[in-house]
Amino acid sequence: MKRLGKYTLLFEHGPVILGHAAVCGKKEAEGPLADEFDQTFLDSYLAQDSWEKAESMLQTEAATLAIHKAGLQREDISMIFAGDLLNQCISSTFGLRDMDIPFLGQYGACSTMAQTLAMAAIMVESGAANYACAVTSSHFCTAERQFRSPLEYGSQRSPTAQWTATASGSTVLGRGAGIRIKHATVGRIKDFGVSDITNMGAAMAPAAAQTLLDYFTDTATKPSDYDHIFTGDLGTVGTALLHDLLRENHVEMRNHHDCGLLIYDRERQDVHAGGSGCGCSAGVLCGHILNAMERGELQNILFIATGALMSTTSSQQGESIPGIAHLIHLQKDQ
């Protein structure tokens, strides 16, 4: 492992994705990526007593499936990195409680898939882990009632609001051949003073721009060097802002897709500015993107997951919304 420039890590061996799995709820299963999920749950409770327990179950299912698809057993996994949006990350701690795997809770809000993947990659590359697992989740109903208002109120949604995906994604990393993690850039917190909690895309776009610019500088590459660049989850508002911010820095990105705009059909599914939540970019990566790489449709991509690092308390106390974005460069062996 080598440091490249100021913010980027180059993985000389390159940890390989041995297994990956994505699971989702009903709305996601009605969207354009329906066929890319390994498993869908039509019952928002997943037969549990509460939505929180259902979200934990999403992580149990995704991690178990990813380990199984890697041809491994739980006891082979040296470390599991997991996080989510719920207070004290209970989706992760309760979802993975019975797996008996050394556990390292991560908090990066909706950037968690990239963060856990970066951590798992560093562990495998350095020999700290033989196999490492990364997992995250979100659930529309748990996020709404924790961050906004009880679902029963039927609150009106703002046009800039994004829809929290009910989904979980997990990957298992190890040595071998296949889809390889080549670089990772750890983001810095960026706060442009956005305080509208119904406009997360705007709060996170500056962090996404900063991390992308850091990465292009550190690696001396440009957007057209990659098949696709995936952000998650900026939605329509954040995506437009990201392009503006990059253009101010003379970077034009014509091969960009946002996970929040891929997971739902905005015309048909009434999700306003797009999808969001840790499970959105996790589901799109661990389903759609990695499947497309395995099918040979994509060889060389960037995945930048973005997070809004606020709480209801910080917003009630008048704080703005700090953003963060972490980047992963994935390449398939020829």
Place this chain on the structure above:
Amino acid sequence: MKRLGKYTLLFEHGPVILGHAAVCGKKEAEGPLADEFDQTFLDSYLAQDSWEKAESMLQTEAATLAIHKAGLQREDISMIFAGDLLNQCISSTFGLRDMDIPFLGQYGACSTMAQTLAMAAIMVESGAANYACAVTSSHFCTAERQFRSPLEYGSQRSPTAQWTATASGSTVLGRGAGIRIKHATVGRIKDFGVSDITNMGAAMAPAAAQTLLDYFTDTATKPSDYDHIFTGDLGTVGTALLHDLLRENHVEMRNHHDCGLLIYDRERQDVHAGGSGCGCSAGVLCGHILNAMERGELQNILFIATGALMSTTSSQQGESIPGIAHLIHLQKDQ
């Protein structure tokens, strides 16, 4: 870096603690370790608008001081690992927002000091970071109102309850000579079914026992091979249980101290079963323990921080309290 046994990492170079700092509030400054803190704040608000902002400020102060004492500047730090007890870890995200250091939020409840230290050590050892910083905090007033009840209610405290410390601790790791991280053991989640939220010590003791037993097995060592073994924060109830659990496994630990029992004078300070909170073990480590190692009073110690991975929601939904414990072995160069 080598894996030793099933759960332990051996650091062959051994990242060194280049700087460390501990800051605290009024009650901690009236306790037996008063002289070991770098800075004390008698105003629980630290001149901020809210206790949450005050807790953020504790992290800003501790991290800034640790970086300064390491003889470094912010821009030298490759990565900062931070976490806390507040929903969405806002003490960390807001406290470190303006530092412009690549940020990786961690969630390990009161085990956070050991978790961030393990992460920082792995980064330095593997070359992923030149210098890495670890920091965590807690604040009595933010924890009480988030986890229990508004302070204004003046609720009666149970005899098994622990007092959340108002404190923060930070370390900066790099290469060099001094106090070295030799081993780390990442814990697994352990749940013995304790559901009494006023008895965290009991919920966390099984995890502490498990991690200690894993470490002794992996390294083929025993408690008497170390000067002192510090747990944080089991308090009186958890400490007694830990000794029982170890004895069941034929391990006797005569050189054990618990950070929750060191930070306050239980007779005089009315803290019931002892101290707790991320800042308790962080403050004791980054103040008292590391100072004692620098003074030459201790050469070779184990630090095991324990966390209770619950939220008010999980408890209200009838869940038990899962525990976790991570271990760090510190040794001073001869």
